[in-house]
Amino acid sequence: MKVKGLIIAVTTMTLAVGCFSGCSSATDDTAEYHWKMALNSSAGDAAYDGAVFFKEKIEEITNGRVEVTLYGGASLGTTSEVLECMPIGVADIMCESVGTLSTFTDLANVDALPYIYSGYDHFMKVWESDLGDEMKEVIGDETNFKLLGNMYRGARIVTATKEMTTPEDMKGFKLRALNLDVYLKTWQYIGAAPMPLAMSEVYTALQQHTVEGQENPMSDSYNYAFQEVCKYWIKTNHVYSANVFIMDRDYFNSLPEDIQAAAIEASEYASDQMNSLMLDREAETEQKLIDSGCTVLEVDTQEFIDYYADFVDTYYPELSDWANRIKAMDPNLEGAAEQEETVQDDAAEGTA
DSSP states (O other), rough: OOOOOHHHHHHHHHGGGGOOOOOOOOTTTTTSEEEEOOOOSSSSSSHHHHHHHHHHHHHHTTTTEEHHHHOTTTTTOOOHHHHHHHHHHHGGEEEGGGGGGGTTTGGGGGGGOOTTOSSSSHHHHHSSSHHHHHHHHHHHHHHHHHEEEEEEEEEEEEESSOOOOGGGGTTTOOEEOOSHHHHHHHHHHTTTTTEEHHHHHHHHHHHSSSSEEEEEEEHHHHHHGGTTOOOEEEEEEEEEEEEEEEEEEHHHHHHHHHHHHHHHHHHHHHHHHHHHHHHHHHHHHHHHHTTTEEEEOOOOHHOOOTTTTTTHHHHHHHGHHHHHHHHOOOOOHHHHHHHHHHHHHHHHHHHH
């Protein structure tokens, strides 16, 4: 893995003078391992809250041998800076989406492909299966990272200053999109005009009508107070993305087996807590939006699924196999197949 430039490395030097703003606790000198956890967000965000669960659990099961300090608000650097500099100590662990690793391997784009999941149950079935483990392992091999856990971070939706419910409505729509190739192509494919912006700039851009909307999980969008500048919240549910705990693989492999096992256990515990919590949080957030006067719009998801039917083969043919394997695990398809089999059996009995 390469490190991009001296400027990024300078970020690590400031760690020597102590805690950044966003650091959650002081270092415990009795611990054997002092891990810096890099986070882009603060309390209330899915990644940050998952990190709190991880911290509490690993410190408990290692009896304090591992001490984790949370650095929120991107205080250790941007996602790419942290990931590229993890081998030299800018951070020991990060909680972020699998898709952020797409700058290291195209395989990580599988996390952000549009409309390959039918919903939460489908997402959870995949990421708690052998296929989910395989995706993490293969992406880890390509990037030299160890990926731990699988946390549902909420379906990505659109928040906008105007009402839209169909693919046709999205044409020409100016929105802030994450500056990753798959996200930009997703919106270009539908005829929108995606604009990469730092999250810190999005609220002002919406106020000034530089953009007409943005897309993120509902609870994340609410935490950024976009309800104040976007009155239409459109449940496109276009991406179901997984947050994971990311460590440099060489460092992880150098740890004693019991510490490795503790990290795995803590990541699984944090995932279980967040996966159940996020469903409740989404429902609570939707009610808050309605109470605040925002309009929450449902869409014909199948219309969007059909629109994006050729997206993967067009732009990411190397991911077609994974996308098809994910789609094949849709519990709705299995239910339909079982229902069809029952109908056929009943028909056969009727003619017997």
